[in-house]
Amino acid sequence: MGIGSGALGTGVLEKQAPAAPASVMGPGPVPITLNLNGKPVELTVEPRVTLVDALRNYLDLTGAKRVCDRGTCGACTVIMGGKTVYACTVLAIDAQGKDIQTIEGLATGNALHPVSQAFWDNDAQQCGYCTPGFVMACKGFLDEHPNCTEEDVKHGLGGNLCRCGTYMGVRKAALQAARAMKGGTKNG
Amino acid sequence: MANTPDYSYPPMEKRKVIGQRYKRLDGPAKSSGRGKYSSDVKPPDMLFGAYLHCPHAHAKVTAIDTADAEKIPGVKAVHVAAPAGTEINWQGWEVAAVAATTEEIAREAALHIKVDYEVLPHLVKDDDLAQAGARAKQGGERVVGDPDKAFQDADAVSEGNYGIPVVYHCCLEPHGQVIQWKPGTDADNKGDQIHVWPSTQNVPDYAASLSQNLKVPATNIKVRMDYIGGGFGSKFTPDAWAIVGANLSKKAGGRPVKLFLDRAPELLIAGNRPSAYAKIKVGGKKDGTITAWQTESWGSGGFQPVNPPAQPYTYANVPNIREIRTTVSLNGGTQRAWRAPGNQQASYLTCCAIEDFAAKIGMDPLEVFKANAQYAARTGAADTYRYQLDKAAELAEWKKLWHPRGQSGSGTIKRGMGVAIGSWNGNGHRSQCRTVINPDGSVSVEIGSQDLGTGTRTIITQVAAESLGLQMGQIKLVIGNNDLPPDGGSGGSTTVGGVSTSTRKASINALMKLFEACAPSLGAQPEELEAVDGHIRVKGSPNKSLTWTAACRKLGATSISEMGAHNGQAIPGLVTGGAAGVQIADVSVDTETGIVKINRYVAVHDCGMVINPRLAESQVYGAVIMGISTALYEERIMDRETGKTLNPDMEFYKLAGIGDIGNIVVHMDIREENDKRGVIGLGEPPAVPICAAVGNAVTNAIGMRVPRIPMTPAHVLNTLEGRNA
Numbered sequence: 001m002g003i004g005s006g007a008l009g010t011g012v013l014e015k016q017a018p019a020a021p022a023s024v025m026g027p028g029p030v031p032i033t034l035n036l037n038g039k040p041v042e043l044t045v046e047p048r049v050t051l052v053d054a055l056r057n058y059l060d061l062t063g064a065k066r067v068c069d070r071g072t073c074g075a076c077t078v079i080m081g082g083k084t085v086y087a088c089t090v091l092a093i094d095a096q097g098k099d100i101q102t103i104e105g106l107a108t109g110n111a112l113h114p115v116s117q118a119f120w121d122n123d124a125q126q127c128g129y130c131t132p133g134f135v136m137a138c139k140g141f142l143d144e145h146p147n148c149t150e151e152d153v154k155h156g157l158g159g160n161l162c163r164c165g166t167y168m169g170v171r172k173a174a175l176q177a178a179r180a181m182k183g184g185t186k187n188g
Numbered sequence: 189m190a191n192t193p194d195y196s197y198p199p200m201e202k203r204k205v206i207g208q209r210y211k212r213l214d215g216p217a218k219s220s221g222r223g224k225y226s227s228d229v230k231p232p233d234m235l236f237g238a239y240l241h242c243p244h245a246h247a248k249v250t251a252i253d254t255a256d257a258e259k260i261p262g263v264k265a266v267h268v269a270a271p272a273g274t275e276i277n278w279q280g281w282e283v284a285a286v287a288a289t290t291e292e293i294a295r296e297a298a299l300h301i302k303v304d305y306e307v308l309p310h311l312v313k314d315d316d317l318a319q320a321g322a323r324a325k326q327g328g329e330r331v332v333g334d335p336d337k338a339f340q341d342a343d344a345v346s347e348g349n350y351g352i353p354v355v356y357h358c359c360l361e362p363h364g365q366v367i368q369w370k371p372g373t374d375a376d377n378k379g380d381q382i383h384v385w386p387s388t389q390n391v392p393d394y395a396a397s398l399s400q401n402l403k404v405p406a407t408n409i410k411v412r413m414d415y416i417g418g419g420f421g422s423k424f425t426p427d428a429w430a431i432v433g434a435n436l437s438k439k440a441g442g443r444p445v446k447l448f449l450d451r452a453p454e455l456l457i458a459g460n461r462p463s464a465y466a467k468i469k470v471g472g473k474k475d476g477t478i479t480a481w482q483t484e485s486w487g488s489g490g491f492q493p494v495n496p497p498a499q500p501y502t503y504a505n506v507p508n509i510r511e512i513r514t515t516v517s518l519n520g521g522t523q524r525a526w527r528a529p530g531n532q533q534a535s536y537l538t539c540c541a542i543e544d545f546a547a548k549i550g551m552d553p554l555e556v557f558k559a560n561a562q563y564a565a566r567t568g569a570a571d572t573y574r575y576q577l578d579k580a581a582e583l584a585e586w587k588k589l590w591h592p593r594g595q596s597g598s599g600t601i602k603r604g605m606g607v608a609i610g611s612w613n614g615n616g617h618r619s620q621c622r623t624v625i626n627p628d629g630s631v632s633v634e635i636g637s638q639d640l641g642t643g644t645r646t647i648i649t650q651v652a653a654e655s656l657g658l659q660m661g662q663i664k665l666v667i668g669n670n671d672l673p674p675d676g677g678s679g680g681s682t683t684v685g686g687v688s689t690s691t692r693k694a695s696i697n698a699l700m701k702l703f704e705a706c707a708p709s710l711g712a713q714p715e716e717l718e719a720v721d722g723h724i725r726v727k728g729s730p731n732k733s734l735t736w737t738a739a740c741r742k743l744g745a746t747s748i749s750e751m752g753a754h755n756g757q758a759i760p761g762l763v764t765g766g767a768a769g770v771q772i773a774d775v776s777v778d779t780e781t782g783i784v785k786i787n788r789y790v791a792v793h794d795c796g797m798v799i800n801p802r803l804a805e806s807q808v809y810g811a812v813i814m815g816i817s818t819a820l821y822e823e824r825i826m827d828r829e830t831g832k833t834l835n836p837d838m839e840f841y842k843l844a845g846i847g848d849i850g851n852i853v854v855h856m857d858i859r860e861e862n863d864k865r866g867v868i869g870l871g872e873p874p875a876v877p878i879c880a881a882v883g884n885a886v887t888n889a890i891g892m893r894v895p896r897i898p899m900t901p902a903h904v905l906n907t908l909e910g911r912n913a
Contacts, residue, residue: 046292062221062224062225062228062230063220063221063222064221065360065361065417067451068451068839069451072837072838073838073843102221103220106220106221107220112219112220116219119218119219120211121211123212123802123806124219125215125219125641126640126642126806126810127416127418127640128218128223128641129360129418131219131221132218132219135221153846154846154847155847157846158847159845160846161845162360162813163360163418163814163843164810164814165809165810165811166806166809166813167813168809169806169809
């Protein structure tokens with residue numbers, strides 16, 4: 001549930017990316033460049049390859065998971081151009097020219113990012129397969145709603161689904177992370 | 189060793205590590221995205237596999253042609269799983285598979301496999317037994333006592349219809365594996381070698397099972413899994429996709445192949461919870477005592493027959509019972525164990541019927557549940573249920589908030605309360621553990637188990653640390669591959685009891701060896717020593733002690749390596765089975781829209797000795813949330829005409845989200861009388877009563893029984909408007 005609220009709350013339906021470059025590319029593999037976690041990364045993929053498949057199958061960045069593959073569950077959530085998106089509903093070729101942050105780029109060094117730390121502290125993970133997506137959705141949500149309430153969290157993170165049932169921990173984790181990130185830099 | 193070591197745990201108040209709320213050890217790996225699940229593994233030269241699935245519910249393959257698929261550049265192997273002549277009995281059946289250099293090529297190639305089907309008649313719905321015809325098979329009648337006389341003598345008799353549908357496991361990580369079948373070309377080892385990274389609840393038994401199918405010795409099969417993205421009972425065996433993946437790898441010259449199910453087949457073919465429907469009649473006295481029970485039930489676990497669970501549930505010792513159970517064979521995917529298999533269905537049918545009986549005699553259902561606690565099948569459970577019913581009532585403010593059925597005011601939003609019970613065995617499975625103490629003081633604990641996200645890593649480490657007088661960080665734990673001492677599969681809530689017992693024994697056995705090594709330098713006998721706070725010291729003389737490091741130095745150059753085994757039988761004080769639970773739902777129902785919202789949900793559970801209350805509570809939260817999802821939203825929907833499943837996805841097969849679950853209150857029933865029973869599993873029992881508690885709460889709110897779970901607007905409005913079938 002909460003699909004609509006999740007999509008709206010996390011910006012999927014807002015400010016859609018501009019159309020792909022005018023020149024026709026594909027259907028065979030084409031070279032593309034993704035701005036991933038602050039660095040340009042070159043790869044060659046067919047235009048039909050989604051961002052989540054590009055990350056997982058071509059770049060071995062496997063934090064984002066492919067679960068529903070249809071923009072419903074949020075397990076593949078990344079932050080693109082400052083907005084959380086479902087990476088299964090973005091083509092890799094359309095993600096060029098935007099800053100893309102994956103969970104691999106969230107922490108500095110070995111320290112946990114405050115959101116990841118809060119998920120650990122509040123046991124907001126069990127099997128953990130939804131967790132990277134939830135952490136990224138939470139990061140994106142808190143960047144825009146630093147003073148959120150628990151009710152805000154229930155709406156803002158409604159676009160991510162967990163099967164083990166970690167939502168009670170996620171609610172607490174989001175509020176703890178909000179406190180921890182106060183004073184921090186946006187997207188930091 | 190002179191004496192049999194004392195494996196018993198220290199009393200509650202003396203434990204230093206067990207009973208503490210440690211955070212899960214694999215939390216950082218998971219919340220940072222660094223943890224590698226089997227579906228994240230990518231060994232060099234890996235190929236991507238893709239399946240072609242049958243679109244029909246019942247058909248025969250008349251011809252299959254893979255030539256076009258094989259010609260596509262990048263395709264390295266094609267495997268036919270359903271050759272011409274194969275009769276297919278459910279939608280999603282695996283027909284063929286492809287391995288290719290990219291996933292895109294593999295998927296496209298699978299679609300270029302030409303299959304001709306002869307479509308055959310199907311049956312996909314079992315909610316109306318009258319339409320099942322010859323596909324329904326009666327499982328016989330069970331009679332206890334004299335039900336006819338008991339119903340005649342009863343002060344009151346209630347009757348009702350109830351139903352609980354097929355639901356999916358919907359593991360977020362789908363079923364599958366990365367698998368490599370390397371031909372035996374090595375001069376020293378001519379046998380074929382298999383490396384497999386599965387998503388499985390059963391690492392230790394995986395190789396033996398795969399070996400039977402592939403005819404490769406189990407000794408040549410290496411299984412490794414660090415993390416699993418959900419199983420819930422559906423991931424115990426290698427499954428057909430491991431065999432198909434292995435064959436693709438072999439055909440492709442031994443390159444590893446990744447073959448995981450897409451979401452739709454994951455839901456269609458990788459297991460589900462069977463349905464159960466029943467007409468139930470309950471007779472009893474005005475004081476609430478039930479004296480007679482009659483059930484006519486039916487349900488389906490897919491194509492193979494599976495009887496619905498026995499009634500009455502948990503309160504099984506009702507003196508007069510008549511029960512007729514019928515199974516319906518459907519053209520749908522096969523059932524698998526679903527987190528307390530049979531128990532949600534049984535709890536739903538029984539607890540709804542008890543609530544209806546309470547309404548019939550005008551009594552508070554909580555009192556009726558208490559009045560019948562003596563029927564609890566497990567010895568000693570009656571008092572536990574009475575205690576937990578009172579405890580749950582207190583936490584849910586039952587006395588203040590409960591009202592007689594339907595007396596919920598004149599507004600359109602109706603509030604209601606519902607109670608239900610559950611039970612589970614959860615005795616520990618067979619398990620072996622090795623504890624190694626090295627001369628440098630380092631300690632490793634090795635056990636061929638797996639952590640499903642239940643906290644297995646953490647609780648093993650807690651038991652070892654407690655046993656050795658060490659801190660958590662001083663224990664290096666190794667789990668998740670089949671080179672380790674064999675444990676059991678993680679099912680039936682048996683893991684915690686198994687691994688805690690074997691770890692306790694291995695660690696105490698190793699400690700006894702360490703005592704022998706350092707006793708002379710302490711001027712004492714080994715049995716006079718104890719391990720406390722990182723020291724080995726003489727009992728009663730704390731100043732006669734060695735630090736852990738100094739004690740281990742006495743080992744010279746030789747490490748201690750000791751095994752501990754648990755054979756699966758209960759051991760008083762260490763491990764046993766038999767857990768109880770009581771849950772109360774507090775809901776609001778919008779009688780205009782039919783929408784049900786959870787206000788508060790209370791779960792009270794015992795599980796013997798609790799090793800880590802934080803993780804135990806998480807198990808209960810998780811089970812309740814999964815249960816609320818099934819109680820409000822989840823249902824496999826089949827189309828009678830086409831035989832197709834209409835919602836094999838995550839958009840129309842709805843899971844509860846973070847805002848849909850209300851406020852959940854968990855109370856672990858940690859009392860000395862429970863603690864002294866030993867460790868009992870907890871993963872399943874709290875998943876049992878939710879459908880019943882929510883169903884009873886909705887009924888209490890609107891004053892009418894909504895017979896069928898889930899409590900969707902459609903089902904609620906149908907009842908309010910008199911449209912129940």
